[in-house]
Amino acid sequence: MSAPILKLRNICKSFGPIDVLNDISLDICPGEVLCLLGDNGAGKSTLIKTLSGVYRPTSGTMEMDGKAVEFNGPRDASSRGIATVHQFGGTFPLMSIGRSFFVGVEPTRGWGPFKVFDRKKANEIAIHAIQDFGITRIDDGDRLVGGLSGGERQSLAIARAVHFGAKVLILDEPTAALGVKQATHVLRIVNEAKRRGLAVVFITHQVMHAMAVGDHFAVLIRGAIAADFRKGEKTREEITDLMAGGETMAELEAQIDGYMTAHDGHAPQIAGAAV
Amino acid sequence: MSSKTASQPLAMGQTSTSSNVSGFSVGGLFRRPEAGAFLGLFGVFAFFLVFGSIDFLKPAGAASWLNVAANLGIVAFPIGLLMIAGELDISIGSMIPAGSMTVAIISGYYELPIWLGIAASLALGVFVGLVNGILVVRTNVPSLIVTLGTLFAVAGLVLGLSVLLTGTTSVALKAPALAKYLFGQFVANTFQVIIFWWLALTALYVYVVHYSPWGNWIFAMGGDKISARNAGIPTARLTIALFVLSSTSAAFVGMCQAILFNSAQVSAGMSFIFNSIISVVVGGVLLTGGFGSIIGIFFGTITFAVVNQGIYFTSFDRNWSSLIIGVMLLLAVLMNNTFRSMALSYSPKKK
Ligand SMILES: Nc1ncnc2c1ncn2[C@@H]1O[C@H](COP(=O)(O)OP(=O)(O)OP(=O)(O)O)[C@@H](O)[C@H]1O
Ligand SMILES: [Mg+2]
Numbered sequence: 001m002s003a004p005i006l007k008l009r010n011i012c013k014s015f016g017p018i019d020v021l022n023d024i025s026l027d028i029c030p031g032e033v034l035c036l037l038g039d040n041g042a043g044k045s046t047l048i049k050t051l052s053g054v055y056r057p058t059s060g061t062m063e064m065d066g067k068a069v070e071f072n073g074p075r076d077a078s079s080r081g082i083a084t085v086h087q088f089g090g091t092f093p094l095m096s097i098g099r100s101f102f103v104g105v106e107p108t109r110g111w112g113p114f115k116v117f118d119r120k121k122a123n124e125i126a127i128h129a130i131q132d133f134g135i136t137r138i139d140d141g142d143r144l145v146g147g148l149s150g151g152e153r154q155s156l157a158i159a160r161a162v163h164f165g166a167k168v169l170i171l172d173e174p175t176a177a178l179g180v181k182q183a184t185h186v187l188r189i190v191n192e193a194k195r196r197g198l199a200v201v202f203i204t205h206q207v208m209h210a211m212a213v214g215d216h217f218a219v220l221i222r223g224a225i226a227a228d229f230r231k232g233e234k235t236r237e238e239i240t241d242l243m244a245g246g247e248t249m250a251e252l253e254a255q256i257d258g259y260m261t262a263h264d265g266h267a268p269q270i271a272g273a274a275v
Numbered sequence: 276m277s278s279k280t281a282s283q284p285l286a287m288g289q290t291s292t293s294s295n296v297s298g299f300s301v302g303g304l305f306r307r308p309e310a311g312a313f314l315g316l317f318g319v320f321a322f323f324l325v326f327g328s329i330d331f332l333k334p335a336g337a338a339s340w341l342n343v344a345a346n347l348g349i350v351a352f353p354i355g356l357l358m359i360a361g362e363l364d365i366s367i368g369s370m371i372p373a374g375s376m377t378v379a380i381i382s383g384y385y386e387l388p389i390w391l392g393i394a395a396s397l398a399l400g401v402f403v404g405l406v407n408g409i410l411v412v413r414t415n416v417p418s419l420i421v422t423l424g425t426l427f428a429v430a431g432l433v434l435g436l437s438v439l440l441t442g443t444t445s446v447a448l449k450a451p452a453l454a455k456y457l458f459g460q461f462v463a464n465t466f467q468v469i470i471f472w473w474l475a476l477t478a479l480y481v482y483v484v485h486y487s488p489w490g491n492w493i494f495a496m497g498g499d500k501i502s503a504r505n506a507g508i509p510t511a512r513l514t515i516a517l518f519v520l521s522s523t524s525a526a527f528v529g530m531c532q533a534i535l536f537n538s539a540q541v542s543a544g545m546s547f548i549f550n551s552i553i554s555v556v557v558g559g560v561l562l563t564g565g566f567g568s569i570i571g572i573f574f575g576t577i578t579f580a581v582v583n584q585g586i587y588f589t590s591f592d593r594n595w596s597s598l599i600i601g602v603m604l605l606l607a608v609l610m611n612n613t614f615r616s617m618a619l620s621y622s623p624k625k626k
Contacts (some may be wrong), residue, residue, distance in 0.1 A: 028616030054505065075507035086401040086505060094615075095491075103495040104506040106488035116486035147619045 003066075004029045005199050006051070006082075006168055011060035013043075013050055022224040024060070028168060033190060033200040036212040037243045038220035044203045045086075047220070048170045048263045052084035053077030075104075083161030084170040091153050093146030097124035097130075097138065101143050102161050127199025129163040130156055133189050158189050162198065169193050170201045175209050179230070187212050207240050219243060306618035309571030311611040315557055317576045323581065327588035331581075336588060338465035344580035345473035346551055348573065349528050352480050353521035354557040357418075360517055361564030362436040366407060366422040367525035367551065369430035371544030373399060373608070374529025376433050378448065379539035383448030384441045393454070393530055400526030401519050403429060408515030410569070418518075426548075434541050444541040449500030450534045459534030466467065469531045480569045553600065554579045556595040557607040566615060576594040578603070 004027035015020040020043045024250075027035055036044050045179070049055045053071030062069050064080060071077040074084070092100045102122045108115035123141025130138050135155050147151060154174045161169050171190065175183040183206075190213045194200055204210050210217065218244040219227040219233070227234075227242050232243075323331055330336045350367050357364050374396045382392030407425055411418045437444060450459060460468045495503040496510050504510045504583035525547070533539040558575025560567030582603055586596040 052505070074505045078507060084505065086502065092495050092502065092565065093619075094498055094561070095494055099491055100495070100498075103491060103503065104508050106491050108488060115488070115492060116482075117488055144619050 002029055004032060005065060007063040008051075009063070011047075011050060011057045012059050013046055013055060013064070013139060020223050021050070021057075022222075024220075024223075024225055026218055026225070026228070028199045028201060029200045029216070030161070030167070031194060031197045032111055032215040033194050033202050033213045034216045034218060035214035036201060036203045037205075037210060039240070039243065042220040043223040045172055046223075048172055048201060048203065049086075049108055051077070051168075052082055053089045078164070078166075081165060081167035083164065083166030083168070084172070085154070085157040085161060085174060086172050091145045091157055093144065094180055094224055095145055096123075096142050097145055097156065098126045098141035101126035101129070101141075101156070101163075105164065107177065107197070115125075126156075126160075131158045132258065133159050133162075135159075135185070140142060149182060151178050151185050154178070154186050155189055158193065162193055162196070166198060168199045168201065172203045174202070175206060183209060192266070205243070207236055207243065210239070211236060287334075291617070295371055295395075305614055307571075308566055308568040308611075308615075309574055310559070310614045311607055312558045312571045312578060315607045316574045316581070316603065319578050319581050319585070319603065321329045323585035323588060326591070327585055331585055331588040332460065334463070335465055336457055337465075340397035340577070340580040340584040341470050342467045343583055344576050345467060345470040345555060346528050347547065347580060348473045348576040349469070349524050350521070350547055351551040351558075351572050351576050352476065352569065353517060353524050353553040354551045355558065355560045355567055355569075356480075356484065356493055357373040357517050357521055358496045358552075358560050359491050359564055360514065361500065362418040362514060362517065363516060363552075364418065364422045364521045365548045366403060366408060366425040366429060367521055368548040369426050369530070370400060370522050371529040371547055372527035372539070372541055373403070373429050374431045374526030375539035375543065376437050376529075376541060377526070377535035378530045379446040379533045380437060380440060382448050382450070383533075383539075388453045389450050392448075393458075396526050396530040397523055400523035402430060402522075403526075404424070404519030404522035405515065407522065408518035409594045411518065412511040412514050430542075434440065444483060445538060447538045448533050449537060454534055458531045461535075461603060467531075467535060469528070469535070472531070476482065477573050484569050489513075493510075494565060497561075497566075499565075550583075551578060553604055556611075559607075559611045561611075561615070575607075605607065 001165075006028040008024055008028075011021055011024040012019070024047060034048065037091040038044050046055065050057050053074045053076050056070070062071075069080070071080075071082075078084075092103065093145050098119060098124065099117075102125075106122050107118045107125070109121070110116050119141075127139060127141050133155055135152055138152060138156075145156065148156065155268045158169065158171065158174070162233070174186050174190075178186065187209060190200055190202060194213070194215075200213075202210070202213060217227070217229055217231075217239065218225055219239075221242075331340070350371070354364060354367065365533075377396040377399050378389070378392035381387050381395050382389045403425060407418070407422055410421045411415065414421070434444065437446065456468075458468065462468055462470075484493065492503070492508045492513055495506065495508060496513060500510055506594075525544075528547075529539075529544065532543070554576040555567070555572055556562060556575070557578055558567070558573070559571035579600070582599050583596060586593045586599070
């Protein structure tokens with residue numbers, strides 16, 4: 001384990017009277033995947049928004065490469081090498097691949113005030129970056145992003161982050177809503193980013209996905225870190241129990257079984273029980 | 276397993292980048308945002324050639340719709356950009372008379388230098404745009420509501436002030452020769468000089484929106500505002516700038532009309548609200564943002580103007596023109612939807 005690139009110490013975040021994050025301390029190391037686990041509303045997205053400069057912590061400190069840092073917004077964080085692919089976002093459906101790849105950092109050619117967007121260069125770089133990650137089906141930078149599959153869009157967003165020199169790559173549920181094959185693809189890209197020496201923070205609700213790529217796991221329950229362990233230190237069942245918010249899965253299963261026998265084998269109709 | 280994924284695609288990357296350098300194809304034209312507007316314009320021209328006469332393409336006839344298109348077009352561009360960015364500005368309906376009245380009251384009624392009147396008129400546009408933009412950005416109230424408020428507020432202010440200051444709702448203005456030459460002459464006795472402003476602005480907008488990096492920001496903002504902000508685009512400032520642009524453009528059109536017609540009225544401009552939205556939507560801009568083009572808006576504006584004026588070249592009663600505009604709008608929107616889904620589902624054929 002190398003020296004951490006990002007260190008969080010006693011981070012708290014409240015929105016007015018609501019305390020969302022409570023005394024979070026974490027080390028994020030290069031060449032490692034940190035899996036951030038936890039139930040809905042545990043504060044995972046809020047934590048990574050704090051890491052990526054969208055929110056300022058209410059209290060606590062962050063250190064990057066051993067020096068204290070404060071981010072003045074997402075642009076500041078990304079210029080220091082923290083790239084984030086946010087939950088439900090990151091790509092623009094009606095823009096071309098080349099254009100969306102370079103949003104905010106458009107390459108230009110020409111001189112003085114007559115700089116024009118260099119479409120050809122943008123398309124070439126974008127396509128190359130995506131194909132580098134193994135998505136070889138994408139070979140035309142003029143295609144609209146909305147025409148890609150969910151997994152391809154996630155891959156595009158990750159490739160974009162890596163291309164722009166990210167040192168820390170933060171992925172908020174990149175495999176949610178993806179099929180098995182597409183999810184595998186995204187996981188492979190996560191592994192590839194790790195291999196290139198990036199520190200990856202990976203949020204997921206799927207234990208299998210977490211175990212496939214994670215080196216280091218942190219479980220959030222109601223805004224506090226309930227467990228912080230490394231690969232191999234806990235079994236799949238233990239992780240699942242922690243993710244369910246501390247209730248043991250066995251208890252839950254027993255409840256469901258009890259319900260099924262009481263209702264002629266029909267599963268309970270609880271909205272949102274899945275995942 | 277990860278080293279395999281990294282090495283295998285490199286070879287593929289080289290073959291494909293060389294194969295898609297060539298740019299132009301007929302199929303490609305239909306995937307562009309302006310495809311519908313272009314076909315619409317074509318259809319409208321054909322319609323009026325069949326039911327009307329060739330007269331509407333001769334200079335005197337062309338002037339009738341070019342004059343309408345130019346006045347409308349200068350406002351339609353920023354309205355279209357706002358729509359691409361996911362916003363709407365209907366306060367232009369009262370900004371046009373506000374621009375006219377400002378220059379007429381200052382330079383006509385009070386007989387101050389015309390340049391002062393022009394500057395004040397444009398400054399009023401900048402001010403109202405700032406109010407619109409800052410309110411939208413700060414409050415997150417939908418821009419339709421914010422600009423509905425300023426639409427009425429500005430209309431009331433203009434009416435109240437002009438009656439208070441001049442005692443009438445219509446003020447005469449005699450502009451000196453240079454101002455008349457630049458903003459209010461009839462070229463060859465029929466073409467309003469504003470047509471040339473419109474054409475020059477079209478070129479400028481095409482450059483800024485489709486070739487400069489800023490254009491990309493507008494599309495990104497309309498596509499997904501939060502992602503755009505996270506990508507480091509100054510979305511608040513850009514939104515405010517677009518509102519300033521639309522108000523100022525409306526004030527500019529009003530100012531030109533006052534100089535052209537040597538007078539200004541309090542109530543002239545409400546029709547611009549719907550007409551500009553129609554032009555923009557016919558031009559292929561997506562009402563919910565993120566998609567559109569300047570050339571599309573340009574064609575959409577001409578299409579609207581031709582329908583609006585073409586009726587005079589036919590034997591139809593002019594009361595039918597709204598029906599034609601309505602049907603045209605629906606057809607254009609359906610067509611644009613089809614072309615947009617074509618663009619989305621497009622992927623290059625394997626060779
Ligand atoms: N801007 C905000 N203002 C007030 N409360 C907020 C805000 N953002 C998040 N919260 C609250 O903070 C809590 C944690 O939200 P967060 O989005 O971080 O959860 P999460 O762990 O990412 O959940 P999920 O797995 O569903 O994505 C929730 O209870 C949410 O209601
Ligand atoms: Mg979340």
